[in-house]
Amino acid sequence: MSLPTQTTVFQTAAPNGPTLQVAAPESWDRLPGGDDWFVVANRHIGYRTYARFTGRSRKFWGVHCPTIERFEIETTVEWDRGKPTIVGVLGDRITGTWFVRPEVVK
Numbered sequence: 001m002s003l004p005t006q007t008t009v010f011q012t013a014a015p016n017g018p019t020l021q022v023a024a025p026e027s028w029d030r031l032p033g034g035d036d037w038f039v040v041a042n043r044h045i046g047y048r049t050y051a052r053f054t055g056r057s058r059k060f061w062g063v064h065c066p067t068i069e070r071f072e073i074e075t076t077v078e079w080d081r082g083k084p085t086i087v088g089v090l091g092d093r094i095t096g097t098w099f100v101r102p103e104v105v106k
Contacts, residue, residue, distance in 0.1 A: 007104045009040050009051070009068060010060075011096060020098070023048065028087045029073075040070065040098075048073055050090055051098070058099055065099040 007022040020040040031037045031050060041048045049070045057064040072091030077084045 003038055003100060003104055003106070007100060009098050009100055010065075011098050013096060018042070020049075026088075028085070030087050030089045032090050040068075048088075049094060050088075053105075054097070057102070058097075060099065063102055065102055066105055068098040068100065070094040070096070070098060 003022045009020040021043050023039045023041040025039050036053045040051045051068045051070045054067045056067050073088040074091035
């Protein structure tokens with residue numbers, strides 16, 4: 001599954017509350033393997049996290065919306081030919097479940 005950038009991601013505990021946007025990965029992002037992983041960001045403060053589909057859904061607005069779980073981005077250093085590069089890797093899971101409208105999932 002994949003999502004186009006700028007797709008809105010909602011929190012299931014607060015469907016009318018704050019939202020996140022799917023963002024394009026940066027060159028320093030080291031997303032885990034698989035097509036179910038992507039980056040989401042708060043468009044107001046720029047806070048970015050990794051996210052993935054859970055394989056489950058919740059019913060909102062009379063439709064079954066795919067659920068998403070989010071993970072912190074940990075900063076680490078990779079060495080390439082003796083030169084350090086700061087990269088983002090998978091961190092701890094963030095409490096809570098988020099979801100998207102099913103029609104945007106490809």
